[in-house]
Amino acid sequence: MPVTQVGYLALRTAHLDEWCTLLLDVVGAQLRDEGEDGTLYFRFDDRHHRLSLRPADEEGVDAMGFEVATAAELEALSARLAAGGVAVTEAAPEDCALRGVDRMIRFADPDGWPLEVYVHSLIDESGFHAARGVKGFNMGRLGLGHLVWCCPNVHASAKFYQDVLGFKLSDYIRWDGADATFLHCNPRHHSLALMNECFGMKSGVLHHIMIEVADLDDVGRAYDIVQQRKVPLVMTLGRHSNDHMTSFYFKTPSGFAIEYGWGGLLIDDETWDVKSYGSPKIWGHDLVTEAQP
Ligand SMILES: [Fe+2]
Structure with a gap:
């Protein structure tokens, strides 16, 4: 891979x-x-x-x-x-x-x-020091997190990432006219998710990036801070159907969202079978404001 x-x-x-x-x-x-x-x-x-x-x-x-x-x-x-x-x-x-x-x-x-x-x-051995007291980020060999955007032809774009860059298919979620393909390149359930143009979202602009913390309480603390500081909430706290991430979404100054989550599923390619879901959520994740500018 x-x-x-x-x-x-x-x-x-x-x-x-x-x-x-x-x-x-x-x-x-x-x-x-x-x-x-x-x-x-x-x-x-x-x-x-x-x-x-x-x-x-x-x-x-x-x-x-x-x-x-x-x-x-x-x-x-x-x-x-x-x-x-x-x-x-x-x-x-x-x-x-x-x-x-x-x-x-x-x-x-x-x-x-x-x-x-x-x-x-380049590795920096000086030690990571979180600006806020978070216990740590789930990165390392799993990478930054995941990136999600819309494509004019989602299946052609997903094929490029699979055939040329070696990503593997995780699963699909299709709901209310949305068609999302999830791809992985290490055990993290998905490092990329590509969507069709849906819900008025535009191609060429990120929808969100996901950053995963090591402790659920740090998601809850961030949820409090976002609301105290009136950072625009994009989606309320919830849990995703496919990667089981417990997360919420808030808007960045660039317009796209950060999904701040914990507990994402890890894939074992030996036993993984590709599934298709009819909803992105198990609970929560109610839309508050659109993620794009
Ligand atoms: Fe996400």
Whole structure:
């Protein structure tokens, strides 16, 4: 399986201060040194960073970073992409240094999302210190969490991630005109979920990213903080049908949501069978406000 995790997300934003407050006071990430261009880097575990925010005049995704285990995997993927007619560039050493990786390639997925696939992420042994007293984040080999967005042709896009990047099918949820495909690349139930254009949501904009904490109480404490600070709630506390995540969703300054959760299911490929669900929730998760701008 070539891709082993979603390693990082590089964002640009016109709302750096609001983002910083949200990530420190609500999420509990750790702010590390600022980049020369004012980019802020946030760590959640032993990696140099998992999220970066570059000051800009607009909201957007600069890159989704996917990890492969070896340089040979990176080269094989690069050749497979080129053979499929995908334009691939090898990143310059200074760009690799900004991401905290040894080598990486850049290309776009079929819908134009900017992807980076890298090898060897920089580990920071200085110890992770949560800005808020969260016990820790469920990242490590499971990666940043999961990313969810809408696609003009969800099945063609999912096929790219399966056939080219090596993701495996977890399951489907179809409800009220929504058609969602869940994909995994390590035991985390899904690292990507791709949806059709539904409920007025647009392609080309993230719907949400999921960040998982190690203790259910930290979800509850964040739920209190979000409501005390009047951060826009997107979905109330609830539990998902397929990955069993207990979570809630709140809006970021870029418009998309953060799902803040605990207790996600882990997949064993030896015994997993693909299922189809008719609802995304077991309980809760009532929509409060739309997640997109
Ligand atoms: Fe999610």
